[in-house]
Amino acid sequence: MDKLSPEEILVEGSKHRLTVDSAVLDKPMVIRGVIKKHHADNCVKENRDYWYIDTGYFGNFPSPGNKKGGKKWHRIVKNENQLSTFRPDIPYDRWNMLVEHDPRLIWKGWKNYDKKILLVMPNPKACVWYDIDYDKWVKQTTKKIKQYCDLPIEVRIKGSRTERNFEYSIYDAFESGVYATVAMNSMAALESVLYGVPAFVSVPCAASPLASTDLSQLSNPYRPETDKILQHCHSLAYGQFTFDEVEQGRAYKLVEKYS
Numbered sequence: 001m002d003k004l005s006p007e008e009i010l011v012e013g014s015k016h017r018l019t020v021d022s023a024v025l026d027k028p029m030v031i032r033g034v035i036k037k038h039h040a041d042n043c044v045k046e047n048r049d050y051w052y053i054d055t056g057y058f059g060n061f062p063s064p065g066n067k068k069g070g071k072k073w074h075r076i077v078k079n080e081n082q083l084s085t086f087r088p089d090i091p092y093d094r095w096n097m098l099v100e101h102d103p104r105l106i107w108k109g110w111k112n113y114d115k116k117i118l119l120v121m122p123n124p125k126a127c128v129w130y131d132i133d134y135d136k137w138v139k140q141t142t143k144k145i146k147q148y149c150d151l152p153i154e155v156r157i158k159g160s161r162t163e164r165n166f167e168y169s170i171y172d173a174f175e176s177g178v179y180a181t182v183a184m185n186s187m188a189a190l191e192s193v194l195y196g197v198p199a200f201v202s203v204p205c206a207a208s209p210l211a212s213t214d215l216s217q218l219s220n221p222y223r224p225e226t227d228k229i230l231q232h233c234h235s236l237a238y239g240q241f242t243f244d245e246v247e248q249g250r251a252y253k254l255v256e257k258y259s
Contacts, residue, residue, distance in 0.1 A: 006053050006074065007032045009243060014252040018051055034081060034129040043079075051255070052077045056240035057187060057206050058098050058105060058233075061169065065101020075206075075240045076251055078259045081129060082185065084204035086228070087235040090258060094237035095230070104171060104195070107230060110223050111196040115177025117145055117218075118192070121157045122184035130185065130203045137184060137202065141215070148218040151179055156188070171195065180221050183207075194233070198223055206236060 004012065007020045007030040019027040022039060028049035031039050043050040056073025059066055066072045077083050099105045119142065127134045145153060156173060170188050174181075174195045181192035185205035192199040192207075198221030199211040209232050212222040238258050241251035 005032070006243070006246070009246050010051065010053055010076065010252065013246050013249040015249065017252070028078075034123070034125045037129045040081075040129075049079055052079075052081045053246075054081065055187075057082075057190060057236045058240065059102060061102065061104075061171075063102035063104070065098075072242060073240045074243065074246065075236075076246070076255050077239060078255060080204070082204070082206040083236060083239050084206065084208045086209040086232055087258070088231055090231065090235040090238050092230075092234045095234045098237055105233075107194065107196075107226060107233075109196055109226075110198070111174075113174075113177045113197065114151070114179050116152045116154050116179060117149060118173055118178040118181045118188075118197075119145065119153050119155050120181060120183035120186045120188045121155060122186065123158055126185055132184065132203070141182060141184075141202070144215040145182060145218070148216055149179075154178070158186075180218060182215070190236075193224075193229065 010030050011018045011020055017027065018030050020030050022029060022042065025046060025048060028051055029039060029043055030051045030053060032053045040050055053074055053076050055071055056075045059073040060069065060071055062069035075082070122132070122134060122137060124134050127137065142153065154173065170191050174192065174197050178197050181189055181197055181199045183189040183199065184202045187206065189199035189201050189205070189207035189211050193210045199207055200215055200221070201207050201211045201213060210224050210229055238254055245251045
């Protein structure tokens with residue numbers, strides 16, 4: 001028997017309440033990867049829900065709970081590719097479990113670094129999802145940073161998982177004195193806020209409730225209150241799962257309950 005894809009595993013876990021077949025219009029469709037934007041667009045046109053599955057928000061760096069830094073966690077979202085809205089009153093148990101697995105997720109307050117701006121290059125595939133021209137975004141964003149801030153800019157390009165996890169991780173970058181992180185929609189913006197470094201994003205994404213979209217505020221970046229940061233983390237933790245949880249149907253039940 002051929003190995004099931006992540007989409008098919010989610011369908012199995014939902015007891016076939018979902019489908020990967022675009023022609024089966026009476027069920028929500030499962031989509032994986034930003035290159036499948038055309039399927040999402042079709043679902044919107046047909047007034048049909050879609051479920052998006054991709055790499056998780058947290059827990060995929062090397063840590064006591066994930067020693068090899070593999071893709072242990074997978075996010076599942078309804079009708080968008082990242083959970084971009086603030087949801088209050090989500091239980092905290094799943095977030096506490098993630099913090100136990102990776103103590104770097106413990107909120108320790110805002111840092112006061114002032115050496116540079118970290119500019120995270122967008123994934124070209126994600127640009128297609130948001131209908132953004134990669135080169136234009138980089139040029140305009142760099143121009144705005146220089147307009148509102150005189151700190152040097154460190155450019156971070158998404159490399160291999162080995163490069164990102166072991167050779168020069170995002171945490172290494174933050175610790176080198178980053179004042180603020182600027183990204184289009186990268187998870188790096190979310191990781192930045194959790195590490196105590198303010199972030200700016202351009203499009204709706206998981207970091208949106210905790211970041212600013214206005215680079216003119218670089219001199220005084222948005223720093224949300226601790227309660228809001230933690231509540232958003234609780235919410236995101238209820239939107240990412242191991243494949244065992246997906247296969248067993250727990251992921252389907254929790255996303256359906258809290259969406």
